[in-house]
Amino acid sequence: MTFARVLAWLDDKSDWLSPLVVKEVRQVVRGREFSLSFGASLVAGLSVAFFGATDAAAGGTAGRWTFVALMACLGFLGLAVVPLGAFGALRRERLEQTFDLITLTALSSRRVVVGKLLAQAVRLTTLFAAMAPFVAMSFLLGGIDFVTIAISLVVLFLASLWVCALCVFLSALVRSRALSSVIFVGVGIVVLFVFGVAGSAFRAFSLGVFFAATGGPSLTASETFWTLAIGTTMWLVTLINLLLLAVNRLSLPTEDSVTSLRLGFLAQLLLLTGWTLTFLFDPPGAAKSAGYALAVLGGLHLTLVAVFAATEGSTVPRRALLRMKSPSLEGWLIRLFGPGGGRGPASVILQLAILMGALAAFPINDDDRRAFMASYGYLCFFVGVPTLLFRAFLPKYATPFRLRVAVLVVLALATALPDVLHYLIRQPEILDLHYSARHLISPFRTLANWQTVERSGWELFPLAAGVTGLVALILLVPAGARQAAEDASINPHRPAPAAGEPGRADLIY
Amino acid sequence: MSDAMVQIDGLVRHFGGVHAVDDVSFSVARGQVLGFIGPNGAGKTTTMRILATLDTPQGGDARVGGYSVVDDPEGVRRIMGFMPDYAGVYTNTTVEEYLDFFARANDLRGEARRKAVEHIIEFMGIGDLRDRHVESLSKGLKQRVALGRAIVHNPDVLILDEPAANLDPRARIELRTLLRELAADGKTILLSSHILTELSEICDAVTVIERGKILATGSVEEILQRVRQRRLLSVRLAGSNERLERFLVEQPGVINVHEAGPCLEFELEGGDEEQVQLVSRLIGAGFAVLEFSAHSGGLEDLFIEITEGRVQ
Numbered sequence: 089m090t091f092a093r094v095l096a097w098l099d100d101k102s103d104w105l106s107p108l109v110v111k112e113v114r115q116v117v118r119g120r121e122f123s124l125s126f127g128a129s130l131v132a133g134l135s136v137a138f139f140g141a142t143d144a145a146a147g148g149t150a151g152r153w154t155f156v157a158l159m160a161c162l163g164f165l166g167l168a169v170v171p172l173g174a175f176g177a178l179r180r181e182r183l184e185q186t187f188d189l190i191t192l193t194a195l196s197s198r199r200v201v202v203g204k205l206l207a208q209a210v211r212l213t214t215l216f217a218a219m220a221p222f223v224a225m226s227f228l229l230g231g232i233d234f235v236t237i238a239i240s241l242v243v244l245f246l247a248s249l250w251v252c253a254l255c256v257f258l259s260a261l262v263r264s265r266a267l268s269s270v271i272f273v274g275v276g277i278v279v280l281f282v283f284g285v286a287g288s289a290f291r292a293f294s295l296g297v298f299f300a301a302t303g304g305p306s307l308t309a310s311e312t313f314w315t316l317a318i319g320t321t322m323w324l325v326t327l328i329n330l331l332l333l334a335v336n337r338l339s340l341p342t343e344d345s346v347t348s349l350r351l352g353f354l355a356q357l358l359l360l361t362g363w364t365l366t367f368l369f370d371p372p373g374a375a376k377s378a379g380y381a382l383a384v385l386g387g388l389h390l391t392l393v394a395v396f397a398a399t400e401g402s403t404v405p406r407r408a409l410l411r412m413k414s415p416s417l418e419g420w421l422i423r424l425f426g427p428g429g430g431r432g433p434a435s436v437i438l439q440l441a442i443l444m445g446a447l448a449a450f451p452i453n454d455d456d457r458r459a460f461m462a463s464y465g466y467l468c469f470f471v472g473v474p475t476l477l478f479r480a481f482l483p484k485y486a487t488p489f490r491l492r493v494a495v496l497v498v499l500a501l502a503t504a505l506p507d508v509l510h511y512l513i514r515q516p517e518i519l520d521l522h523y524s525a526r527h528l529i530s531p532f533r534t535l536a537n538w539q540t541v542e543r544s545g546w547e548l549f550p551l552a553a554g555v556t557g558l559v560a561l562i563l564l565v566p567a568g569a570r571q572a573a574e575d576a577s578i579n580p581h582r583p584a585p586a587a588g589e590p591g592r593a594d595l596i597y
Numbered sequence: 598m599s600d601a602m603v604q605i606d607g608l609v610r611h612f613g614g615v616h617a618v619d620d621v622s623f624s625v626a627r628g629q630v631l632g633f634i635g636p637n638g639a640g641k642t643t644t645m646r647i648l649a650t651l652d653t654p655q656g657g658d659a660r661v662g663g664y665s666v667v668d669d670p671e672g673v674r675r676i677m678g679f680m681p682d683y684a685g686v687y688t689n690t691t692v693e694e695y696l697d698f699f700a701r702a703n704d705l706r707g708e709a710r711r712k713a714v715e716h717i718i719e720f721m722g723i724g725d726l727r728d729r730h731v732e733s734l735s736k737g738l739k740q741r742v743a744l745g746r747a748i749v750h751n752p753d754v755l756i757l758d759e760p761a762a763n764l765d766p767r768a769r770i771e772l773r774t775l776l777r778e779l780a781a782d783g784k785t786i787l788l789s790s791h792i793l794t795e796l797s798e799i800c801d802a803v804t805v806i807e808r809g810k811i812l813a814t815g816s817v818e819e820i821l822q823r824v825r826q827r828r829l830l831s832v833r834l835a836g837s838n839e840r841l842e843r844f845l846v847e848q849p850g851v852i853n854v855h856e857a858g859p860c861l862e863f864e865l866e867g868g869d870e871e872q873v874q875l876v877s878r879l880i881g882a883g884f885a886v887l888e889f890s891a892h893s894g895g896l897e898d899l900f901i902e903i904t905e906g907r908v909q
Contacts, residue, residue: 100707107701111690118689185685188651189746192679193702194671342653342667407668 107195108203112177113210122211125169129215132161133222144229151229158222159240165215166248174208175255178338179268197338197345201256201331208252212245239316246323253330260334318363325356344408346400346427350435353393354425357439360385361446372451379450383460386443390464393439394471397432398561399491402571404428430568433472433561440464440558458547459538465554466531472560474498479567502529529553602627602662602754602785603648609656610643617643619809620657625754625787630780632800633789634896636904640809641789642682645758648787649679661754675703678747682759684739686731692742693718693727696749703750717745721775737768744775748784755779757788761795773799797896807904821899827852828872829892833860835885844882848875860888 102110116122140154181187190200227237262268329352332345339345360382367378404412404427412422425431447460474494478486506526511519523537528549534541541547601624610618618640625631635641646652648659650670658665664672687695696717700710718724721741726734731742740760747755760776761769769792776799780786790796796803797817805812805820813820827850834841838861845854845863850871854863865871872891879886 099711103701103706103710107698110701111687111694111698114694115687115689184687185681185683186687188681189685189699190702191651192649192674192677193699194674194704195702196671340650340653340670342670410668 106199106203106206108190108200109206109210112204112207116173116207116211121169121173125165125215126218129161129165129218133158133219136161137222137225140226140229151226151231153231154226154229155223155232155237155240158219158226159244162216162219162241162244166212166244167251170208170211170215170248171251171255173211174204174252175259175272177204177207177256178259178334179272182263182268197335197343198331200338201260201334204256204259205249205253205331208256209249212248212252216241216245243316246320250323250327250330253327253334257330257334257337260337321359322356322363325352325359328352329356342405342407344405344411344422344427347408347422347425350397350425350431351421353389354435354439357386357389357393357442360389361442365446365449368449376451379447379452380456382443382450383447383452383456386447387460387463387467390436390439390443391467394436394467395492395495398436398471398564399475399488399495400427400432401488402428402430402568403575404572428568429572430565433475433564433568436468436471437558437561437565440468455538455542458542459535462538462541462547462550462554463531463535465550465557466534468557468561469553470499470502470531470557471495472557472564476560476564476567479564499531503532506530600627601625601660602629603659603787605644605648605657605659607657608644608647608654608659610640610647610652610654616809618647618654621806621809621811622657623804623811623814625785627785628780628783629802630776630786630788630800632796632803632896633787633806634793634796634803634900635789635806639806639904641806642758644806645679645756645787645789646681648673648756649677649681650674651679675750676752677754677756678750678752680743680747680755680757680760682762684736684743686734686739686742688730688732690731691728692723692731692734695731695742696745699746700749705750713749713751717749720778721745722771735768737764737771740764740768740772741775744772748779753783753785755784755786755788757786759789759791761790761792769795793896793900803896803899805900805903812903813899817896817899821902827864827866828868829862830865830872830875831857831860831862831888831890831892832879832884832886833888835887841884844879844884848878851875 136154136157140150140157143150143154178187181190195203223237223241226232227234258271259268262271329349332349332352336345336349364378364382367374369375370378408422408426408428412419412426425435444461444464447457452460475486475491478491478494506529507519507521510516510526523533523540525544525546527533527537528541528546534550541550603625605624606622608618608621609616621640621644633641633645643652647654647666648661650666650673653667658667660666661673662676664670664676666673687698690698693714696714697710700713705713718727721744723738723741723745726738726742731739734742744757744760747757757776761772764772773795776786776788780799788796788799802814802816803820804814832841832845838856841861842854842856845851845861850866852864852866854861856862865875876889879889
């Protein structure tokens, strides 16, 4: 086989790859950034290997610290350098005015986002491969076992890929060049922070968890692998959700990018719930800790979902409307989890019910349970009530963006106004900022002073706020369905309302 | 129009209070080359971006090859090539790689992809540039590569937004030649340009838009005839013009009679019928008419005639 035929054969095989991967790899290998990072990784690897070999020659077991040093180098590349490149991936497409050109091709938003991530995966693989000989050397130097090396590399690779997915999402978030630069700097700082945290986590993990697999006291081997399996599943689900968020951001308003996102976030909650429920029959301490973990992580998940889903538009895009009529599984899923028509608030209520139902099974302290319920109640109140009032009295202005701003403004007012009004009305000589009944409207202060609330018997207020919020969310469901039905009856062939730009985040989640 | 390859019906697109596209309707027949003209901010680019599925309308719909830009943008993209008013090039990418990427992105595979890229390189006459980096090319060559990118998947419809902007005369002539070849190949082309002389040589018809509204559609002559209340005529006699000038001044509907070299130029109020009557009267009065011509006016005349130059 001649060289030209080999090239043609390779060229044919490259059709299996995403076009974006092929293009990015071609660009990257000629770019200065890659040459620098690749060269730096080789220099770092060689230096570490040199010192390791010197130490080994002097009779030490240098494998372990050599490996840790190599992982630090790889961590820097995988958690800082490559993710920053990932952040630039879509940003550069916009700056170079090539994003529109990609949109015009047969590549869907999903293929674009996945292609961008795969291109980063190729970069990561190249850098990991460059370090592989040095890592192998650390094994030969002794002091570290193969399983630890393999698991550490896989975990670091997956963590790097996750951070890359986050950066691709952030890169898809804004179109404005100025805002993009602000986010770029912000991401840089966060990545450095993550690198610091990840370094500490890695040290703790490598010395505790992984070595425990070889007989240490902290976790048994099966527990370690169980934890890794759950962690990997969570990694996969959250990574897919990040990609779906990016796809949602890049999609045209007429496309249905909501159904998959809603299902993804539901799967995320179910996975979190399932994971914590596995601890239910463990000793009470572990079950209790799992309950707290579910309450906190589930609460954060629910906050994200509620803020975006409850405030989404009621209109059902025309293409989603057409697909809903299909008797297929897709049509059935869009009818249940699709965009508009009050399905957003309905999904919030569903996830709240799942979370509260699961929490009921855990042996959590009663006062803590009431505090968690109060926090969910406040969430319903501050998302549901402003949205409902806005929709009822200012329907023309009730765009998703404005509703989200309204939620934040009402929350800020609830935090600041009690003291301001107290000062203006009562005009005390000294403004007492200590927590009191007037602060019950502020969720942050109330939850931070929950013991005072319990001692003073003020639980009724958070309860009333929660019930009001829940009722508001419930009322938003038929209101949304009515609005969607009205829209469809006015003009069944109307186009979907257009956003200012192709792509938007108003149907995020 | 049943044979319409591009059909726009009541398209609406607002940006806040600005009505960029306000109930726009027109069509482009299969194989037609339609010039889309209007002052800056008239709504040309917005209309073209909607047709290219890069934006969505707030009202109305548009169909390209029967596919709705709202309901089936994927179908539109399969048969449409769009060239925006910017080149959009990648760094560290050669011309061949650039075209290869867009061929792949348009789902061309293996031999079909390689053939498509080779065909475009040959058709666009950029064989010498295949290994040059796209960002290092001149503006004219970048436009050429961009046009190649737009047609790499052999689309039936081409939408070109200001393809000749900022090009030097030679590059403009080359681009015009390429567009002529594409039109001869049966492509339906909708293109906007400020260089009206260029358009008039390529286009079968024009659509004029201003402040988001269509002012006129048709061939340049048709539109001028429709909008003009009077036409500019000139007569040249075998002998002296002195008697003719007096004669013309006395004719109904004739104004502004003046000498223009060996001819007499004048304006006639009315249409074809009035012109025929005037010619009959001239011959009947015994004038030895050597030349009689009507200045139909070009695209520039039309543009000035029917647009007001107002922006939103």
